[in-house]
Amino acid sequence: MEERGQRSNRRLVLVPCPPQGHITPMLNLGSLLHSKGFSIVIAHTHFSHPHPSGFPNFTFASIPDFLPKDVLSSGDAAAITANLNTNCEGPLRQVLSDMMAQDGATESKISCVIYDSLMYCAEAAAYYVKLPSMALRTSSIGTQLIFSELPRLQKEGYFPPKGMFNPHIVTDNKLSDIIPGAYPLRCKDLPLFTSDPEPMVQVIATALDIKTSSAILWNTVDCLEEQLSDQVQKQYHVPFFSLGPLHKVAPSLPTSILEEETDCLLWLDKQANDSVIYVSLGSLASMDEREFAETAWGLANSGQPFLWVVRPGSVRGSEWIELSPEGFEEAIQETGCVIRWAPQKDVLAHRAVGGFWTHCGWNSTLESISEGVPMICQPCLFDQNVNARYLCHVWRVGLELEGDLDQKEIEQAVRRLMVGEEGKEMRLRAAALKDQIKLSIRKGGSSHTAIEELVNLIISL
Ligand code: UDP
Numbered sequence: 420m421e422e423r424g425q426r427s428n429r430r431l432v433l434v435p436c437p438p439q440g441h442i443t444p445m446l447n448l449g450s451l452l453h454s455k456g457f458s459i460v461i462a463h464t465h466f467s468h469p470h471p472s473g474f475p476n477f478t479f480a481s482i483p484d485f486l487p488k489d490v491l492s493s494g495d496a497a498a499i500t501a502n503l504n505t506n507c508e509g510p511l512r513q514v515l516s517d518m519m520a521q522d523g524a525t526e527s528k529i530s531c532v533i534y535d536s537l538m539y540c541a542e543a544a545a546y547y548v549k550l551p552s553m554a555l556r557t558s559s560i561g562t563q564l565i566f567s568e569l570p571r572l573q574k575e576g577y578f579p580p581k582g583m584f585n586p587h588i589v590t591d592n593k594l595s596d597i598i599p600g601a602y603p604l605r606c607k608d609l610p611l612f613t614s615d616p617e618p619m620v621q622v623i624a625t626a627l628d629i630k631t632s633s634a635i636l637w638n639t640v641d642c643l644e645e646q647l648s649d650q651v652q653k654q655y656h657v658p659f660f661s662l663g664p665l666h667k668v669a670p671s672l673p674t675s676i677l678e679e680e681t682d683c684l685l686w687l688d689k690q691a692n693d694s695v696i697y698v699s700l701g702s703l704a705s706m707d708e709r710e711f712a713e714t715a716w717g718l719a720n721s722g723q724p725f726l727w728v729v730r731p732g733s734v735r736g737s738e739w740i741e742l743s744p745e746g747f748e749e750a751i752q753e754t755g756c757v758i759r760w761a762p763q764k765d766v767l768a769h770r771a772v773g774g775f776w777t778h779c780g781w782n783s784t785l786e787s788i789s790e791g792v793p794m795i796c797q798p799c800l801f802d803q804n805v806n807a808r809y810l811c812h813v814w815r816v817g818l819e820l821e822g823d824l825d826q827k828e829i830e831q832a833v834r835r836l837m838v839g840e841e842g843k844e845m846r847l848r849a850a851a852l853k854d855q856i857k858l859s860i861r862k863g864g865s866s867h868t869a870i871e872e873l874v875n876l877i878i879s880l
Contacts, residue, residue, distance in 0.1 A: 426456030429530040430517065431877070432480075432550075433459060436505070436557075437467035439702035440780050443674040444557045444638040445535055447665035449477055450672045455874050456529070461539075462514055464503060466491065470783035473673040480518070482510045496801070497618035500537055504625075508540035515548045528732075528876055529585040533636065536626040537558035546631045551880045553634045558781045560639055560647040560661075561809050561816045562802040565604055566623050567654060572598065572609065579616045580606035608804035629655055634876060638785070640661040641865035642855040643814065658876070664785040666764060668860050668870060676702075677760040684765055685725055686756045690724050693846070696795075696833055697766050699728035700778040704799035706736050710824045712744040717829025719750045726766065727757045767792050773846070774836045776820075777804040788816065791853035793845035795820050795832050816849040818842075846862030 427642040431452055433444035433740045444467060449459040459477045463469065464484040471479040490498050515529065532552040534541030545552035556563060556691050558737050572578035594607040600680065610619070639661050642650065652659050661667060687695060698718065700706070706714070711734045718725045731739050740757060751757075763783070765789040766772055775787045776795040784806045787794055794817040796807035810817035816843070820832050836842040 426878070427458050428526045428878070429456075430458045430460055430518070430527055430531055432462050432518070432532045433570050434462050434482075434511070434532060434534035435468075436537040437464050438642065439467075439676050440782050441535050441537065441557050442467075442469055442653070443782055444663075444665045445555060446474070446674045447669040447670050448533065448555060448662070449474075449637075449638070449669075451472075451665065451669035451870065452874075453477070454670050455870075457877070458527070460518070460529075462511060464507060466503075467487070467676065469674070469676065479815070480514050481744060482507050482514060486512075494715045495618075497622050500622050501618065504538065504540040507538070507832075508544050511544040512547050515544060515550060519548060519550075519856070524561065527576075531633075531879055535720070538623075539628075540631060543631050544745060548557075552630050552632045554629060555636045555638070557638055557787070558802045559784075559806060559809070560637060560644040560651055562610075562781070562805045564647055564651055565601055565805060566610075566802075567627055569609070569620055569623065569652070569666065571634050572601075575619075577606055580609055603670055603808045605808075608808055609802060610676065610805075623738070629657055631783070632657060633880065634658045634660060636873065637661045638665045638781070640785075640856055640859050642852065642859055644810075645865075660775065660873045662866055662869050662873065664789050664856065664860075664866075666782070666786060667789055667856065668866055671764075675760065677730070679762040680758040681762050681765075683758050683761055684758055684769065685765065687726065687769045687771045690771040690837055693806040694837070695724045695726055695771045695838055696774040696776055697726045697728075697772050697792075698722075698776040698796070699761060699763065699783070700730075700733065700799060701780040701783060702730065703780075704778045704803075705733045705735055706824075708737075708742045709821075712747075713824040713826045714829060715744055717748045717824075717826040718755065718828065718833065718864055721748060721830045721833035721837075722754070723833050724754045724771075725751075725833075726761065726772075727755065728756055728761050728763075729759065731759055770872075774842070778877050779803040779810060779817075782804055784810060788852050789847060789856050791823060791846070793817065793842060793849045793851040795834060795836055797824075814848070814852060816845050816852065816869075839861070 433449050435442045453476050455458045461477050463482045466486050490502050532545040532550050536554045536556050542552050595605050634657050640663050641661050729740050768788050775792050777783045778795050779798045795811050797820040798804040798807040798816040811819045856866050
């Protein structure tokens with residue numbers, strides 16, 4: 420068996436996908452594998468990448484992505500992903516070939532390329548230069564399961580969910596009916612991104628396909644998704660490793676692209692245990708002026724202390740909170756704290772935080788469950804509906820907030836979660852999941868074992 424100290428000659432090239440929710444788990448995986456003795460190279464696109472100065476243990480290589488400005492500003496996730504993959508394959512091959520040429524004169528070698536599934540061009544680039552590769556899935560297994568069923572659901576008329584964009588279309592499948600064989604998901608939880616689903620369906624199919632990679636790595640944990648993992652594993656001929664939650668198994672890193680306002684932790688220090696609702700819709704979701712005002716008054720009138728992240732630009736038509744309704748700032752002086760970006764993991768771990776109103780991105784979902792914090796679930800796009808359904812109906816640690824945002828409903832949801840009987844029960848279930856996760860990452864636990872097996876596999880390549 421190779422000694423850990425000898426592994427620094429083994430380089431792993433990690434290829435993240437640009438959005439924050441994808442970069443974070445890849446950097447955490449890098450941190451984990453670095454702690455196991457490997458050298459880590461982050462090969463990143465020009466567009467939206469982590470700042471090398473925050474990661475003295477990693478080396479960085481830049482891949483020109485030639486992303487056209489109009490594609491970038493369109494916000495069309497399918498077009499951006501397809502363009503990135505088409506444009507980056509050649510430059511990535513070149514980056515890998517150059518590194519291999521340098522290695523020729525030294526003891527180092529690239530052991531493996533580990534890529535975000537949405538950067539599938541890396542599988543082809545690695546194969547071209549004769550390097551092994553592995554795919555990292557940054558969403559849940561539940562999401563992968565339903566995404567891989569889209570062709571069947573398309574045939575059976577469940578997808579695209581008719582009437583989603585045009586309520587006048589008559590539909591056999593009511594949007595709120597559970598899809599047979601896909602509990603707890605309904606037609607309206609399927610990932611419909613625009614009125615034409617085809618480009619995204621193509622991107623998803625390509626990302627889920629494994630051609631030459633040696634393994635699939637998941638940022639998930641058996642105590643949440645073991646049964647689903649068994650089902651999905653049948654679709655692949657390569658081993659699976661549920662390694663997560665990656666932010667818990669890896670030495671911590673400054674993964675945030677935006678600057679964190681850490682002063683909010685001092686504000687939290689002044690609040691009572693489990694009293695604060697933390698509100699954040701992640702790095703991509705946005706709202707209009709009406710939704711912003713309803714949220715503001717719903718929170719203010721709930722009477723609960725709240726910490727609210729309003730990401731710059733996330734209220735459409737304004738830079739930050741210029742569109743705050745009149746009287747709101749005075750009304751919340753005692754109870755609220757509004758910031759641009761939070762140190763989210765520290766916030767969720769703070770004793771004062773008793774609930775999280777979230778958009779249910781997979782990272783936020785794992786971060787909240789890992790700290791035993793129950794949630795109000797308001798999914799906006801991509802896989803968030805799927806996560807919200809599992810949170811509310813399978814793990815039962817979340818309340819669904821659906822339909823048009825309304826201040827009265829928000830106020831009630833906050834009270835139900837923070838001071839109601841239902842909230843208390845959810846908090847207990849969330850605490851039990853937190854304990855199970857702790858066990859999973861200890862020696863002998865499922866994630867701990869999977870990490871050891873992965874390290875052995877990489878060494879054997
Ligand atoms: N995040 C953060 N500060 C904030 C809001 C979010 O650090 O104020 C982090 C959060 O901890 C998570 C990531 O941003 O790791 C968001 O990822 P997620 O998958 O939850 O959602 P996405 O942003 O991709 O929609």
